[in-house]
Amino acid sequence: MQSVELTNLYKCLCDVLRLRILNLLKEGPLCVCHLQEILGETQVKTSKQLQYMKKLGVVGARREGVWMVYSLPEPTHPVLLANLHCLQADTDGFGDLIGDLKKRSVILRRFAANPGECPPAVYQATDGCQG
Amino acid sequence: MQSVELTNLYKCLCDVLRLRILNLLKEGPLCVCHLQEILGETQVKTSKQLQYMKKLGVVGARREGVWMVYSLPEPTHPVLLANLHCLQADTDGFGDLIGDLKKRSVILRRFAANPGECPPAVYQATDGCQG
DNA sequence: TCTGCATATACTTCTTATTGCATATATTAA
DNA sequence: TTAATATATGCAATAAGAAGTATATGCAGA
Helix, strand or coil: CCCCCHHHHHHHHCCHHHHHHHHHHCCCCEEHHHHHHHHCCCHHHHHHHHHHHHHCCCCEEEEECCEEEEECCCCCCHHHHHHHHHHHHCCCCCHHHHHHHHHHHHHHHHHHHCCCCCCHHHHCCCCCCCC | CCCCCHHHHHHHHCCHHHHHHHHHHCCCCEEHHHHHHHHCCCHHHHHHHHHHHHHCCCCEEEEECCEEEEECCCCCCHHHHHHHHHHHHCCCCCHHHHHHHHHHHHHHHHHHHCCCCCCHHHHCCCCCCCC
């Protein structure tokens, strides 16, 4: 493992939007459109940041039907995990992070109600970390 | 504490030279010229990276005579410390880091022999972490 | 004041990121 | 094949960072 350069991890973490994305992916895989919905960002911006991180090997992607499912690679680099974990504690100016996770939960419940709105891999990620 | 934005920390960590500098400062304060000597980099390059990190509030600086002594601010952001700590473990392509610390020790011993080659604050940092 | 050492700044060039807009691709369903 | 949805890419403009050369500043000692 850890073919990922540490500096690449930090390159991803040093932008707030990427940080928010990684914080979400830590809980489970998500498609571009759902990240977009949670983050309140445009499709292009979201997609491009994902491309950026994918090129650096920090996130992985696979197609499922119409959707591209993005996720943290397994096994995820321990340094990345450790930092994402810290984020929860350090909420200076990052109120978004917890709000993002709440929005994610809402969306996941919506998927449970009507699958077909996302690929199986996404709504199967039923970790109920935060309600 | 922690007026430092997390993203600023990561901005500093995502460059190898800055990473090496922080790794050194973790052990104690150093002047530009000594960092320069340990890192094998030019004065301008070293100085500029220090300016960059100073502007982001990640390192502090004070003048002592001819020298500018750079150091990690007290108290140092826990996330920064945690990451610098991880570096020791994760040595993929970072053989430099340990080598840097060894060079630092050599230099510190030299200072002990003849002070006047550096400001007091530097050679007084006698943490003998690695020999 | 002049010299020398340590450090910073100005200026230029080059590369890398960021963003938006428009458009293309891929997949599925009709 | 066509339409609709999800996603990616190309292009252009701008900003931010990196690196080098030259030069300036700040301090100490003669």
